[in-house]
Amino acid sequence: MSQDPAQAAPADDDVGDEPVPMMQQLCDNPFLLLFLGVAMPTVLYIVWGVMEIVGIPISK
Amino acid sequence: MAVNRNFRTCPSTGLVYHEPAEKLIRWNAVAGVVSLLVGGVLALLVTLTRWPAVKLLPPDWFYLALTAHGLDMLVFWIIFFEIAVLYFAASTLLKCRLATPKVAWAAFWLMIVGALMNNFAVFKGDSSVMFTSYVPMGAHPLFYLGLILFAVGALIAVFVFFGTLVVGKAEKTYNGSVPLVTFGAITAAIIATFTIAAGAIILIPTFLWSVGLVSHIDSLMYRTVWWGFGHSSQQINVAAHVSVWYAIAAIVFGAKPMSEKVSRMAFVLYILFLQLASAHHLLADPGLTSNWKIFNTSYAMYLAVLASMVHGLTVPGAIEVAQREKGFNKGFFEWLRKAPWGNPCFSGMFISLVGFGFLGGISGVMMGTEQLNLIIHNTIYVPGHFHATVVVGTTLAFMALTYFLIPTLFRRELMFPGMAKWQPYVYGLGMCAFSVFMMGAGTLGVPRRHWDMAFSGAILPHEFPGTAYLMMGIMAVSGIAAVVGGAMYLLITVGSVFFGRKIETPGFKRVPVREGMAPPPAPVAVAPAGHGAIGLGGFVAPGTFVLAMIFLVSFVLYYFVNWKYLSTVWPMN
Numbered sequence: 001m002s003q004d005p006a007q008a009a010p011a012d013d014d015v016g017d018e019p020v021p022m023m024q025q026l027c028d029n030p031f032l033l034l035f036l037g038v039a040m041p042t043v044l045y046i047v048w049g050v051m052e053i054v055g056i057p058i059s060k
Numbered sequence: 061m062a063v064n065r066n067f068r069t070c071p072s073t074g075l076v077y078h079e080p081a082e083k084l085i086r087w088n089a090v091a092g093v094v095s096l097l098v099g100g101v102l103a104l105l106v107t108l109t110r111w112p113a114v115k116l117l118p119p120d121w122f123y124l125a126l127t128a129h130g131l132d133m134l135v136f137w138i139i140f141f142e143i144a145v146l147y148f149a150a151s152t153l154l155k156c157r158l159a160t161p162k163v164a165w166a167a168f169w170l171m172i173v174g175a176l177m178n179n180f181a182v183f184k185g186d187s188s189v190m191f192t193s194y195v196p197m198g199a200h201p202l203f204y205l206g207l208i209l210f211a212v213g214a215l216i217a218v219f220v221f222f223g224t225l226v227v228g229k230a231e232k233t234y235n236g237s238v239p240l241v242t243f244g245a246i247t248a249a250i251i252a253t254f255t256i257a258a259g260a261i262i263l264i265p266t267f268l269w270s271v272g273l274v275s276h277i278d279s280l281m282y283r284t285v286w287w288g289f290g291h292s293s294q295q296i297n298v299a300a301h302v303s304v305w306y307a308i309a310a311i312v313f314g315a316k317p318m319s320e321k322v323s324r325m326a327f328v329l330y331i332l333f334l335q336l337a338s339a340h341h342l343l344a345d346p347g348l349t350s351n352w353k354i355f356n357t358s359y360a361m362y363l364a365v366l367a368s369m370v371h372g373l374t375v376p377g378a379i380e381v382a383q384r385e386k387g388f389n390k391g392f393f394e395w396l397r398k399a400p401w402g403n404p405c406f407s408g409m410f411i412s413l414v415g416f417g418f419l420g421g422i423s424g425v426m427m428g429t430e431q432l433n434l435i436i437h438n439t440i441y442v443p444g445h446f447h448a449t450v451v452v453g454t455t456l457a458f459m460a461l462t463y464f465l466i467p468t469l470f471r472r473e474l475m476f477p478g479m480a481k482w483q484p485y486v487y488g489l490g491m492c493a494f495s496v497f498m499m500g501a502g503t504l505g506v507p508r509r510h511w512d513m514a515f516s517g518a519i520l521p522h523e524f525p526g527t528a529y530l531m532m533g534i535m536a537v538s539g540i541a542a543v544v545g546g547a548m549y550l551l552i553t554v555g556s557v558f559f560g561r562k563i564e565t566p567g568f569k570r571v572p573v574r575e576g577m578a579p580p581p582a583p584v585a586v587a588p589a590g591h592g593a594i595g596l597g598g599f600v601a602p603g604t605f606v607l608a609m610i611f612l613v614s615f616v617l618y619y620f621v622n623w624k625y626l627s628t629v630w631p632m633n
Contacts, residue, residue, distance in 0.1 A: 023321075023325070024237065026328070027237065027243065027324050027328065028237050028238075030222060030225055030246050030250075031222070033246065033247075033250055033328070033331055034222070034249075034250050034253060036331060036332060037247075037250035037251065037253070037254060037331040037332065037335075038250070038253055038254045038257065040331075040332050040333070040335075040336070041254050041288065041292070041335040041336055041338075042254070042257075044336055044355065044356060044360065045288060045335065045336050045338060045339060045356055046258065046261075046284070046285060046288055048352055049284045049285075049339075049342075049348060049352055050281065050284065050285070052347070052348050052349055052352055053278070053280050053281050053284060053347055053348070056280075056347050
């Protein structure tokens with residue numbers, strides 16, 4: 001029985017079995033990136049900034 | 061409901077266009093160019109008014125024109141074109157059908173209505189509140205409502221982009237990771253999501269305030285949240301135009317990124333840190349602590365600057381490697397000398413890259429330093445900086461891309477090809493000089509936004525040195541040169557799209573594609589592929605390395621000079 005040489009090549013199996021690196025998993029997930037890209041400035045710029053403004057004492 | 065799966069393949073580039081996506085890309089690009097036309101006419105009026113020897117418009121018209129110029133250029137032109145880029149990067153580059161074209165059309169019309177409404181409010185004359193529209197200055201309610209509708213439309217378009225990524229993945233139209241240009245577009249879309257959300261948080265209550273339903277908007281709160289929208293909207297541009305640089309390097313030279321991993325990580329740095337630079341607008345505001353200011357502008361922003369420097373190195377580096385592999389391997393700069401400088405697609409991109417890095421980048425870092433910011437805060441230096449980033453960087457990159465899109469997307473021959481060769485130089489170099497002299501005048505203290513730098517008739521007038529007036533004059537002449545370059549672009553693009561000779565494709569037809577388009581994954585070559593005998597002294601891209609060193613020395617010197625300058629205006633000894 002003939003076999004497709006591309007399927008039989010061991011290199012293909014090696015590629016398939018290799019674990020995907022964590023950073024590549026991150027880069028391949030646009031919705032995780034979306035979460036990080038919205039959460040970071042929301043917390044560090046807006047929430048932190050608003051907390052500082054709210055904390056300014058009001059003159060009497 | 062039937063899904064339109066009709067595609068056409070461009071015979072000259074091999075790019076695959078989904079029928080509804082193609083129409084949407086065209087319409088968004090055209091809407092952007094119309095905004096550019098309106099903004100460009102206003103730019104001429106503003107420039108001629110700020111020229112001390114001319115002072116064309118009276119004050120009320122000046123502030124009206126400046127408000128409309130800011131909005132048409134910084135918001136409507138740029139975001140319409142960016143939506144076109146997003147659809148191109150998702151649908152065309154992934155060979156994928158656009159998700160929900162009807163929703164995308166609804167988004168487009170919402171953006172059109174918003175842009176028209178906002179322009180109407182400004183041209184009516186009672187909304188000359190500048191791009192920033194700081195409270196307690198009040199504009200007509202339609203001003204805010206127009207911006208909100210435009211922002212909602214843009215947000216829907218961004219979601220259509222994300223939906224298209226999901227469609228591409230589900231229908232397996234591509235294998236593995238998305239291409240780098242699409243990844244850059246994802247970065248732009250993520251920044252756009254935050255930007256529009258920040259805009260909604262502050263513009264909706266401000267709209268309610270304008271109609272009397274909210275009694276008070278705190279001005280510092282407004283400024284802080286508004287800049288999350290106002291500055292981040294310009295960071296969408298950065299991610300988008302860097303993607304365009306990579307795309308043009310690939311289109312013109314067949315260049316591949318020097319290290320795709322490094323380029324992707326630079327985009328990740330943008331996603332995480334670029335938007336925090338908004339804080340540099342608030343460096344002179346009391347009420348916010350130095351911790352907040354320095355963390356956001358210095359620690360975080362420098363990571364985004366690092367990312368820009370990575371892109372600024374890898375794009376020319378990739379071009380250099382591609383050129384050297386073609387045989388332009390002599391010395392440090394044969395690859396650059398023999399580059400196709402007569403191709404506006406390349407020349408526009410390269411001037412955009414150099415102008416963005418040297419003028420916009422270096423001045424941005426200087427402005428983002430809390431102490432140095434005091435020298436130039438609210439001076440005309442600030443518009444000098446952002447004309448280098450947004451106009452030289454983004455607008456010129458988008459113009460360069462248009463020269464590629466006219467034959468492939470609009471299927472028209474370019475009209476006035478001789479003029480097209482010169483257009484990036486007239487526009488780009490005019491705008492570089494415009495930015496430099498604005499920054500020079502700003503360093504001498506000339507205020508931004510003010511109709512009359514001499515404060516004539518004021519109780520306490522200020523006398524600027526003659527150099528400041530000279531710089532403002534040269535700025536205006538350079539600005540007029542840039543307006544001429546912009547008019548050349550509009551003439552070429554509008555002429556080509558509407559009156560250019562149609563490129564006929566024998567046997568043209570759209571092909572319905574049922575499921576997926578990606579070929580099966582090819583076996584990956586295991587042997588490492590080197591660059592052969594190109595380069596000098598072990599460097600594959602020595603010319604780019606030299607350019608990077610020149611950049612670094614300029615950066616350090618300029619930074620040092622400004623600290624020295626600060627010590628003279630603020631004696632501490």
